[in-house]
Amino acid sequence: MADEEYEEELGEDGDEARPPRLRLSRRGVVVLVALGALLVGSLAWTVFFSSALDVRRVAVQGLDSGRLTQDEVERALGATARGPLARVDLDRARAEVAKVPRVAQVEVWRGWPHTLRVKVTERRAVAAVRADDGRFVQVDAQGVEFATEPQPPSGVPVVALQLAQPALDALPVIDRPALVRSAVTVAAGLPPDVAKQAGSLTVYSYDDIRLQLASGATVRWGSAEDTPRKSRVLTALLGRKASNYDVSAPDAPAVSG
Structure with missing residues (x-):
């Protein structure tokens, strides 16, 4: 009896009977492909064209000084920060800010x-230059003028030109902007x-730049050349109380007064 039952489970050629394979008709394949395309198309439309994923917020990091505001950044972005988030041109947004x-x-x-995120690094003033109108232009370490205010920022020197006659005679060669840049390099x-x-x-003059300290002491700097070394020498000299420090020749500094 067991042998008869076993034979019933075998096919005509003696192999064990297998479940029938699921085969899609050509029409079924077409339907599945169409559904997949519809799903992808719907997703793409939702992400790139609908308002479902619009920019609803601009988050700005790096506003540490209190001088640059969220509103300024958003105004700079303008229409760039509107519409679907996926379609925001990030390169253009960077360029605008x-x-x-x-x-x-x-x-x-x-x-x-829904958020467009922006991280800014603000310029830091290293010097202030008195303008013709009496206000002060703030300049960063790269020599970029980025703000003008009635008063100079605290903690930075104010640059002034008091050109001696030789410097005035040399203006066709070394003009006023170049002299200001030299002072900014020192600052x-x-x-x-x-x-x-x-x-x-x-x-x-180009090779006669002087720094006035809050204590009243004067530092004769010379030119802007070799500023890093002169800075190190001055730091060491400030340990000695004096009214005059001379680092114009850093290999032979002098202190007096």
Whole structure:
């Protein structure tokens, strides 16, 4: 009896019977492909064209100084930060924010589902230059003028030109902007502790720049050349109380008064 039951489970050629394979008709394949395309199309429309994933918020990081505001960044973005988040042109958004004078660097990325994220690095003033109208132009370490205010920012020297006759005669070769850039180079190279004590940087000529400290002491800097080394020498000299420090020749510095 058992043998008869076993034979019933075998096919005509003696193989064990197998369940029938599921085969889709051509029409079924077409239907599945159409459904898949419809699903992908619906998803693409939702992401790229519908308002379901629109930009609803701009999150800005790096507003540390209190001078640059969220509103300024959003105004710079303008229409770039509207519509579906997936369609925001990130390169254009970066370029628009980079036009804001106080912005030194900017990163932009998508924060799904509705946030455009912006990270800015603000420019930091290393010097202030008195303008003809009496206001002060703030300049960063790269020499970029990025803000003008009635008063200079605290903790940075004010650059002034008091050109001696030889410097005036040399203006066709070394003009006023070049002289200001030299002073800014010196300001950018000052150690933080010294920069906080700096009251003014006066340019008498290309190779005669002098730093006035808040204590009243004067530092004869010379030219802007070799500023990093002069800064190190001055830091060491400030341990000695004096009214005059001379680092114009850093290999032979002098202290007096």
